[in-house]
Amino acid sequence: MSLDAVLARIDDDLPAATERLLELLRIKSISTDPAFKTDCDAAADWLVADLQSFGIEAQKRATPGHPMVVGHVGPENGKPHLLFYGHYDVQPVDPLNLWDRDPFDPAIEQTDAGPVIRGRGAADDKGQLMTFLEAFRAWKEVEGDWPCRITFFFEGEEESGSPSLVPFMEENADELRADFAMICDTGMFESRTPSIVTMLRGLLGEELTITAPTKDLHSGMFGGIAMNPIRVLSRIIASLHDDQGRITIPGFYDGVPELSDELEAQWQGLAFDHSKFLGDVGLSVPAGEQDRTPLEMIWSRPTCEVNGIGGGYQGDGFKTVLPSQASAKISFRLVGDQDPLVIRENFRKMVEEMLPADCSVEWKSHGAGRASGTPTEDPAFAKCLKALGDEWNVPAAYIGCGGSIPIAGHFQTILDTPPVLIGFGKDDDQIHSPNEKYDMESFHKGIRSWARILDAIT
């Protein structure tokens, strides 16, 4: 095959590819709002038709929620079977008044940083999803056939928690299992370095409510003699980190691995500009463990954060209440082999041991998921890195992701298919916010990147 011919075809077809993306962006497929149910259906139909238009057997598949789109093509030829995942649903658009254009009347806009495709879903995830569709379209036109077995798998509920995904995967595991699940829903490191996300932190969510007196009291009458649950909760939270930023829960660091030499070297090469990363949100000092690098803090080290706290009177003015209860939502990002269930048990035990007389604690659990790491020994990974580096003229890297992408874990655990997270989003894409955009560069070079990857690993 001739990669150059495919790349040339991609370049020539860019205006038409852009028009196709704009068409898809006009469909108001907001999954979380039932008012847009037919729009979600229409987006699924559009994708089925588009896949069929260049020869892929594709179907809309019903679920209790919005439909899946599944398509298959290509020979079982001993090459890796590749699954491509994306989602056609988008976030709601409010507050609408903060948009500079109708979010569902997308257009190409010229900016100082180059042309962008502006509209809801441009980056998350319709634009990204279309990168591999367009790569395959060009491939088919130039080559006339397919390099390997290929499965397309699109869902329409990613922005509303993917309730149908796991059952659908379980019911259709044999059909969907592949050698790699290519997921195009992430970004470039610092908007410039193409990356494969191979480390995803796990998440343990805990909510605790401390009760001291059985009802709210008057702080004049009871202040000084009655235990105040806000004070108790504050002491607990203050004790969760030592003065070096380490988390103090017994056994918390069991199973936390050190970075491999390879990753350490790659991450040093990334020259992460933490001053800019923090400066953009008004901060300057990395606040995590004092003996760790900023990239370790966000990718490879576990954390404990308080996501919410509340107790007593929070309205305007002042009320001299001594409250009965105070509560907090606390989450832990987990790495390596940390066991969320053990950590939950140790955390709760530590808190309960700190409780003074007369106080009780109630717990709510908000999920417990392990970290997931993708082993990169398979040569396909190195080939993907090289293909990405060739396209972007920057060495590509394996990176971490501080957040959790549950879908990646599902591919691994349900389908035994290692996820390969490659995406072309940039930090200023405003996903989930007004004025979402996708750089034309992301779209164009994204399409070309997939052609190179396909060429490299098949």
Add this chain to the structure above:
Amino acid sequence: MSLDAVLARIDDDLPAATERLLELLRIKSISTDPAFKTDCDAAADWLVADLQSFGIEAQKRATPGHPMVVGHVGPENGKPHLLFYGHYDVQPVDPLNLWDRDPFDPAIEQTDAGPVIRGRGAADDKGQLMTFLEAFRAWKEVEGDWPCRITFFFEGEEESGSPSLVPFMEENADELRADFAMICDTGMFESRTPSIVTMLRGLLGEELTITAPTKDLHSGMFGGIAMNPIRVLSRIIASLHDDQGRITIPGFYDGVPELSDELEAQWQGLAFDHSKFLGDVGLSVPAGEQDRTPLEMIWSRPTCEVNGIGGGYQGDGFKTVLPSQASAKISFRLVGDQDPLVIRENFRKMVEEMLPADCSVEWKSHGAGRASGTPTEDPAFAKCLKALGDEWNVPAAYIGCGGSIPIAGHFQTILDTPPVLIGFGKDDDQIHSPNEKYDMESFHKGIRSWARILDAIT
């Protein structure tokens, strides 16, 4: 004069006195709700007419809010000039469905603990206010004249912050100044010991908001590297008390006096049942300074309480936000000569010195009032104690009050008139709550107490 004759007259007149109180209770004088403006006016008119009915020159006096009622009577005869203060306004009645009767259709109800007068304002403060009116009515009927110069001063805004009180006092200081301001708006110690409140704690209210990042962040992306303001705030709150329950703000205890031997002896005599006091609200262990008695904790020692805290996501479920801000409302109860302005300065300085890099704090002040203590050297105080003890057959005591009664301070500072806080409320009167009541015993013996006091100090 014959005290016995006055007391007998009070006993005979109790049914009629009760009818008069019920009449006043039927007036819906809720001061905080503009819908009841004419009712407040009607309550003032009722009081003017009642005072006039037994020979007191009384007037309704306009303010920007609800009117004052002022009346004068009696000779300047070298005896103490006594001012009597009460308020005719009442709290709102919601939630109405928790009342067992119409709050403005008051009645005498029989209970296991004896008859009670049930209705909004029965205890706070119409019933208490009527105790001294009825005492004077009986006095006048029996004696035919007055024992000393007497001023009546009633307001109709006590339940809505008394906005007109200070200006009115300032404008009419010469008219209102007296030797003692008798304030009937407090209760009996543990519902059984007649008391004069001589120690009122002051109050300093502070609100702080800590900002770390300039906007809410995703805790996956930024958790572990960005400073979390809830953690910072929790550390600050946790540091405000040491492990002995002492407050750690530098200089905080400057001006905090030790109890006099007399008070210490009296308070020991009160045999305060802190197990019951705390047990009623589900607690058992006095949570204040470990080397202080429970009564000291609530009356004569300063406190630091967190009245409210908030930050991040507090709704149902979980949101992995790393919030930009967290805030708390913190109040200090002050005693003796503690200077609220100095404490405010030291508190703010301490907090600011604890702030990590990248954090800022904003302050709101919610008032700063010194403690007020009434010196009891004047023999009139001992005479009041004895008169109360005689009526209730229990030695009366000087007690503290954990809360603040700003009005008492205004009499002292604006009118140079020492406040004498004597009241007959009981702990289960349900003031400010549904089913408010005033014990018939409180009403009857309250009236008799005033006759005895009048006899004793004039």
